[in-house]
Amino acid sequence: MTVHDMKHAASDSARLEAVGGRLSRVDGPAKITGAAKYAFEQQLEGLAHAVLVGATIAAGKVTAIDTRAAETAPGVLAVLTPGSIMELKGASDWFGRPPAEETYCPLVREVTFSGQHVAAVVAETFEQAVAAAALVKVWYDETPAIVDLSDGSDGIPIDAMTKEWGDAQAAFAAAPVRVCAAYNTPREFQAAMEPHGLIARWEGDALTIWEPSQWLDGMARTYAEWFGVPFENVRLVSPYIGGGFGSKALALAHSAVAAAAAKMLGRPVKLVLNRPQNFTSYGGRAATRQTVAIGADREGRIQSIVHRGVNETAVDGMWVEPLGSVTSIMYATPNFSSKQNVVRVNTVVPGAKRAPGENPSAFGIECAIDELAYELGIDPLEMRLINYAEQDPEAKKAWSTRQLREAFAAGAEAFGWAKRSPAPRSMRDGHQLIGWGVAAGTYPVRRAYGEAMVKLLADGSAEVESSSIDMGQGTYTILAQTAAETLGVPVKQVSVKLGDSRLARAGVTGGSRLAGVMTGAVYKAAGQALDELIGLALSDPRSPFHGLQANTLVVKDGRIASPRGDGPEISIPELMGTLGREKIEAKGDTVPASFTPQQRYNNYTTIATAIPHTEGDYSRHSWCAHFVEVRVDEDFGTVRVSRVVSALDSGRLYNPKLAESQWKGGIIMGIGQALLEEGIVDRRHGRIVNGNLADYMLPTNADIPDIQTISVGIPDPHSSALGGKGVGELGIVGVAPAIANAVFHATGKRVRDLPITLEKLI
Amino acid sequence: MTSQTHTGQTIIDPPEDGHFRNGSTNQPSPTTLSLHLTINGRDHALEVEPRVTLLDALRERLALTGTKKGCDQGQCGACTVHVDGERVLACLTLAAQVEGRSITTIEGLADEDGTLNAVQAAFLEQDAFQCGYCTPGQIMSAVACIREGHAGSDEEIREYMAGNLCRCGAYPHIVAAVRQAAKELRS
Numbered sequence: 001m002t003v004h005d006m007k008h009a010a011s012d013s014a015r016l017e018a019v020g021g022r023l024s025r026v027d028g029p030a031k032i033t034g035a036a037k038y039a040f041e042q043q044l045e046g047l048a049h050a051v052l053v054g055a056t057i058a059a060g061k062v063t064a065i066d067t068r069a070a071e072t073a074p075g076v077l078a079v080l081t082p083g084s085i086m087e088l089k090g091a092s093d094w095f096g097r098p099p100a101e102e103t104y105c106p107l108v109r110e111v112t113f114s115g116q117h118v119a120a121v122v123a124e125t126f127e128q129a130v131a132a133a134a135l136v137k138v139w140y141d142e143t144p145a146i147v148d149l150s151d152g153s154d155g156i157p158i159d160a161m162t163k164e165w166g167d168a169q170a171a172f173a174a175a176p177v178r179v180c181a182a183y184n185t186p187r188e189f190q191a192a193m194e195p196h197g198l199i200a201r202w203e204g205d206a207l208t209i210w211e212p213s214q215w216l217d218g219m220a221r222t223y224a225e226w227f228g229v230p231f232e233n234v235r236l237v238s239p240y241i242g243g244g245f246g247s248k249a250l251a252l253a254h255s256a257v258a259a260a261a262a263k264m265l266g267r268p269v270k271l272v273l274n275r276p277q278n279f280t281s282y283g284g285r286a287a288t289r290q291t292v293a294i295g296a297d298r299e300g301r302i303q304s305i306v307h308r309g310v311n312e313t314a315v316d317g318m319w320v321e322p323l324g325s326v327t328s329i330m331y332a333t334p335n336f337s338s339k340q341n342v343v344r345v346n347t348v349v350p351g352a353k354r355a356p357g358e359n360p361s362a363f364g365i366e367c368a369i370d371e372l373a374y375e376l377g378i379d380p381l382e383m384r385l386i387n388y389a390e391q392d393p394e395a396k397k398a399w400s401t402r403q404l405r406e407a408f409a410a411g412a413e414a415f416g417w418a419k420r421s422p423a424p425r426s427m428r429d430g431h432q433l434i435g436w437g438v439a440a441g442t443y444p445v446r447r448a449y450g451e452a453m454v455k456l457l458a459d460g461s462a463e464v465e466s467s468s469i470d471m472g473q474g475t476y477t478i479l480a481q482t483a484a485e486t487l488g489v490p491v492k493q494v495s496v497k498l499g500d501s502r503l504a505r506a507g508v509t510g511g512s513r514l515a516g517v518m519t520g521a522v523y524k525a526a527g528q529a530l531d532e533l534i535g536l537a538l539s540d541p542r543s544p545f546h547g548l549q550a551n552t553l554v555v556k557d558g559r560i561a562s563p564r565g566d567g568p569e570i571s572i573p574e575l576m577g578t579l580g581r582e583k584i585e586a587k588g589d590t591v592p593a594s595f596t597p598q599q600r601y602n603n604y605t606t607i608a609t610a611i612p613h614t615e616g617d618y619s620r621h622s623w624c625a626h627f628v629e630v631r632v633d634e635d636f637g638t639v640r641v642s643r644v645v646s647a648l649d650s651g652r653l654y655n656p657k658l659a660e661s662q663w664k665g666g667i668i669m670g671i672g673q674a675l676l677e678e679g680i681v682d683r684r685h686g687r688i689v690n691g692n693l694a695d696y697m698l699p700t701n702a703d704i705p706d707i708q709t710i711s712v713g714i715p716d717p718h719s720s721a722l723g724g725k726g727v728g729e730l731g732i733v734g735v736a737p738a739i740a741n742a743v744f745h746a747t748g749k750r751v752r753d754l755p756i757t758l759e760k761l762i
Numbered sequence: 763m764t765s766q767t768h769t770g771q772t773i774i775d776p777p778e779d780g781h782f783r784n785g786s787t788n789q790p791s792p793t794t795l796s797l798h799l800t801i802n803g804r805d806h807a808l809e810v811e812p813r814v815t816l817l818d819a820l821r822e823r824l825a826l827t828g829t830k831k832g833c834d835q836g837q838c839g840a841c842t843v844h845v846d847g848e849r850v851l852a853c854l855t856l857a858a859q860v861e862g863r864s865i866t867t868i869e870g871l872a873d874e875d876g877t878l879n880a881v882q883a884a885f886l887e888q889d890a891f892q893c894g895y896c897t898p899g900q901i902m903s904a905v906a907c908i909r910e911g912h913a914g915s916d917e918e919i920r921e922y923m924a925g926n927l928c929r930c931g932a933y934p935h936i937v938a939a940v941r942q943a944a945k946e947l948r949s
Contacts, residue, residue: 034828242895
């Protein structure tokens with residue numbers, strides 16, 4: 001739990017402080033001084049350190065484990081194996097579905113992927129645990145592994161992914177202009193700078209977990225079920241999260257090992273995955289393959305889209321990366337077909353990475369429409385406008401808001417698109433071929449019900465409490481802005497407490513939903529607190545406003561007065577003192593009144609109560625258009641992104657300064673995806689051979705040019721209480737195809753396999 | 763005693779005879795060193811095994827967790843600290859190597875009265891971070907980058923800050939912050 005009082009950060013300017021103001025990050029001072037204690041940096045007495053031993057095969061059985069040398073190594077407290085670790089109960093999944101197995105062992109005898117945890121060593125110090133873990137000897141009976149998506153069968157059809165209208169096959173066959181191509185994305189990793197890890201401490205049957213988490217209540221549920229203790233006995237603490245990008249929403253096998261070790265030893269245990277283990281202990285983005293076929297008339301109007309997708313999943317776990325999610329809504333088409341399979345390979349079960357589904361989906365359709373544009377000799381931007389979807393083609397509903405036409409216009413203007421020479425290889429600067437590419441992106445507005453506690457204290461300050469989190473999106477800041485504006489107090493008097501599951505509950509921070517959910521909940525709770533204050537001020541005989549002929553009062557800058565300004569004006573502390581109140585607190589929520597306690601519990605600990613983005617009369621999405629310039633060395637095939645202009649519609653921005661940072665972060669991760677990032681699997685042993693931050697290449701500062709972002713959003717009342725739509729995922733969607741399209745424009749070569757590396761160009 | 767990598771990070775070479783000295787004559791066990799480290803102007807005594815890195819000494823023994831562990835392999839820059847004013851990767855430096863040196867971590871960058879270093883203030887103003895985990899390393903690198911005279915242009919800043927990874931993608935804002943701080947420090 002962390003309190004940010006804002007006296008160091010806040011500006012006095014009301015314009016900066018209001019919702020929509022460019023207030024600097026209120027958690028910033030703690031982060032730039034090193035004072036911010038991240039979850040597993042807590043200093044505990046008697047802390048023991050655990051280190052994992054991973055399988056060196058991708059498929060087979062553990063036949064023997066020799067722990068003798070490790071057990072006698074200096075400082076070792078325990079060596080845990082599948083046979084010696086305590087038995088846990090199976091836990092339900094994130095939909096709340098019951099477990100397939102009654103028991104759960106986080107250390108395995110049956111290996112299904114390389115790096116899977118087979119043993120763990122606990123010692124007095126980290127160095128002793130690392131050294132002893134190297135002494136654990138494991139013997140295997142190895143069986144052949146499926147290491148790659150192309151090694152498997154056609155896979156398992158996922159019928160729920162099928163979307164069809166019209167007669168797509170016949171319309172494609174009859175179309176006068178056709179393009180059809182396959183687009184591939186490799187296994188990619190979130191690679192947050194903070195590794196996964198945790199500290200677990202038991203006090204009797206009460207478990208405290210300090211762990212970076214995108215979902216405190218969901219993870220608390222899992223721990224409670226594993227250990228058979230009441231949900232209330234588990235406390236998750238996650239004051240800051242050093243990046244998640246989708247990877248930190250679930251309690252994982254290593255989490256279970258640490259909590260079990262702490263229970264068995266009766267001591268707090270710290271377990272942090274080393275960097276290579278961060279590539280095998282949880283899933284990155286699944287490798288994907290898509291074919292996109294588009295049939296059009298000679299004016300460029302799409303007649304049919306036929307889409308087939310496949311993604312890899314694990315031998316013992318299911319992950320569906322929805323590859324038709326953008327394909328089915330970006331362009332108007334009378335005929336459409338999309339189907340998807342998954343193929344089981346020997347990998348850790350893939351997981352969510354920024355814009356799961358939408359990101360690879362956009363790579364397919366946004367490259368394909370570019371190919372269609374060249375086939376017809378139509379400008380790629382014009383091509384997109386010709387096929388602009390005036391309503392959701394799939395749901396057949398009106399868009400809540402869709403500022404995509406405005407995004408194309410604003411982006412093209414700022415980028416100078418009109419000066420583009422259309423032919424490939426027609427723009428150059430000396431040795432460098434220059435290419436300009438465009439692509440669109442979108443992400444659905446994922447909504448959920450939320451709650452928040454708002455307290456107005458006797459000294460005039462306010463507190464906001466929630467078990468939601470801030471992993472850099474700016475939750476601390478925008479909730480302070482929301483509470484300050486609603487209560488009528490200066491932002492520097494608002495403190496925000498997040499990251500503790502004992503606080504007002506919150507669902508998952510994922511799918512770009514948190515800001516919309518939580519600003520709505522804080523707005524409601526703060527409004528309730530304010531109503532109570534005003535009600536007391538008008539009704540309490542001790543109040544100077546008692547007997548005033550007013551229906552309400554106004555609170556501004558921490559002072560309370562009648563709306564007409566004809567009565568007394570006093571500060572909140574003066575009023576609270578007069579009323580004899582220590583505090584006024586309100587827990588506000590947006591949960592339907594009809595929800596039972598079980599439904600409320602499910603609302604925060606599962607994703608089963610998420611509200612569909614096409615609920616009711618509207619289809620709700622964020623939108624964007626990316627304009628990219630690349631420079632390709634003609635001899636060496638090296639690609640550099642030299643300019644990016646993106647225009648984005650995230651509805652109303654609660655804090656543009658922080659939203660722009662998130663957009664740019666998404667764009668930069670997209671540059672990495674397009675040019676650098678690829679998990680390379682060794683074909684002999686199914687091992688990730690580049691599982692570290694030097695060989696799995698992330699963009700560095702030297703790879704990234706200036707990036708211009710333009711907000712074209714308008715408040716969207718159908719998407720959230722305060723009018724915002726999703727921010728965090730949107731920025732990455734469409735970046736890779738914009739770069740691929742620019743590379744084609746520069747070189748005349750169409751690279752359909754990411755990343756676009758030099759050997760694919762020369 | 764030191765060598766520079768192309769991105770400006772310093773690697774501490776072993777002493778000329780190849781042996782790191784035990785700082786104490788009163789050695790409690792054959793596997794433990796008694797060290798005296800000067801960190802942020804304060805002396806710290808600690809008993810550690812020779813294999814303990816400066817990074818783990820800071821984080822696990824001295825409660826100085828501002829210096830971050832991102833990779834523990836010298837690849838990400840999150841653990842960047844200053845040793846005698848030069849930027850050093852604490853994960854690739856043994857604690858025993860820096861006895862007698864002056865170590866500065868993120869906790870020691872602001873003035874005693876809390877006045878922020880110009881680089882810290884610029885990072886806040888330019889929103890040059892999101893999750894904040896790489897940030898201490900970025901700031902320590904940036905302070906050294908400016909001091910080294912490698913903040914003359916945006917291109918130069920990008921190159922000499924390339925040893926510090928940021929997965930949130932704050933790079934353009936980091937460049938803006940370093941540019942701003944360099945200008946302030948020059949004037």
